Amino acid sequence: MHRTAIAYNVPAITGREQEYLQDVIGNRRFSGDGPMMRKCEKFLETLLGAPKVLLTPSCTHALEMTALLLDIGPGDEVIMPSFTFVSSANAFALRGASIVFVDVDPKTMNVDVECIRQAITQRTKAILVVHYAGVACDMDALIDIARGTGVTLIEDAAQTMGASYKNRALGTFGALGCISFHETKNIHCGEGGALVINDKALAARAEILREKGTNRSVFLRGEVDKYTWVDIGSSYLPSELNAAFLLPQLEDLVDITAKRMRIWQRYQTALANSGFEIPRPSLDCTHNAHIFWIKLQDETARNDMIAYLREKRIQAPFHYVPLHSTAPGRRFGAFHGADEWTTRESGRLLRLPLHLSLTEDDIEYVIDTIVQHAQATDR
Numbered sequence: 001m002h003r004t005a006i007a008y009n010v011p012a013i014t015g016r017e018q019e020y021l022q023d024v025i026g027n028r029r030f031s032g033d034g035p036m037m038r039k040c041e042k043f044l045e046t047l048l049g050a051p052k053v054l055l056t057p058s059c060t061h062a063l064e065m066t067a068l069l070l071d072i073g074p075g076d077e078v079i080m081p082s083f084t085f086v087s088s089a090n091a092f093a094l095r096g097a098s099i100v101f102v103d104v105d106p107k108t109m110n111v112d113v114e115c116i117r118q119a120i121t122q123r124t125k126a127i128l129v130v131h132y133a134g135v136a137c138d139m140d141a142l143i144d145i146a147r148g149t150g151v152t153l154i155e156d157a158a159q160t161m162g163a164s165y166k167n168r169a170l171g172t173f174g175a176l177g178c179i180s181f182h183e184t185k186n187i188h189c190g191e192g193g194a195l196v197i198n199d200k201a202l203a204a205r206a207e208i209l210r211e212k213g214t215n216r217s218v219f220l221r222g223e224v225d226k227y228t229w230v231d232i233g234s235s236y237l238p239s240e241l242n243a244a245f246l247l248p249q250l251e252d253l254v255d256i257t258a259k260r261m262r263i264w265q266r267y268q269t270a271l272a273n274s275g276f277e278i279p280r281p282s283l284d285c286t287h288n289a290h291i292f293w294i295k296l297q298d299e300t301a302r303n304d305m306i307a308y309l310r311e312k313r314i315q316a317p318f319h320y321v322p323l324h325s326t327a328p329g330r331r332f333g334a335f336h337g338a339d340e341w342t343t344r345e346s347g348r349l350l351r352l353p354l355h356l357s358l359t360e361d362d363i364e365y366v367i368d369t370i371v372q373h374a375q376a377t378d379r
Contacts, residue, residue, distance in 0.1 A: 005313040010357040011183040016248035032237025052197040059180035059193035063091035076125035081111040099333025119336040130156040134290035136165035162257040162288035175199040189246035210236040264289035299347030
């Protein structure tokens, strides 16, 4: 038995977070739209090559802002994969839109582009794509669909910091992109997110929505002599404390990604000929080692593996329960076409521990334990 339990995730720490937080405490400037937040936003704009980035309290809030910015409401349809986190759908269900769930490509667990094409109707207002595990969707095809139909493309890029498609950062292809800095992500601030605004026509209103529907940001820049209520909105500003924790993480993104990649590649090498289905990203996708998954024969075999690993003190969870199979999913949306892969593949998928606190012994123990159990049970 391995001497210590192995957690699925341990949030990264750079060692400079306390210093940056102390700066905020010393300045006694804690609310949003302060110097730390602006440093993070400028860093992200440069890193991503995006015209405008706004920090938010979470990726959920960023997604909700997209629904507001696009004036999505009753009668509108938003297409998205069913294999995603609930925030992807909630953002639009809250505005009264109908969610159109579509199937995934089993090789990547990203949305099937052809299923999107077939689901578009005159009511389709937006397409939301999710880059699962930091591996890009087929963005060339998706952009062609969006341009050909006039439907707005949104990227749920929650898992993508440090990832790209054909050397272009994920989150910068659609009109809007949404990033997560939750502690389960590669870099984080506990709870946090960002809205990437690639359509410059949306930038001014995005600032207003984020400031409770006021023009406060314009006022703080000295462009008007007072601020007031000018639109709908909510409080979508993170505090300076969150930004101060995030900034050193952003500064260490390259190093954090490289360390995670070494673990990801060790799993890939060790399990390449094991008989498990494992991720095999295309050469167009530079992923960020956010998740390493394996697929077992079926859901029963997957659950048996989870239980066995738990006995061996290894935490290896499954992932999303398809949204269309839930009561809210049936209330607020419907699956378009055949559910050929979503339910089947989500039931087989298992995620391996992947974080910077893993030792070499930990990694080898995880690999050996998985392979031994598979050999003993013939999967």
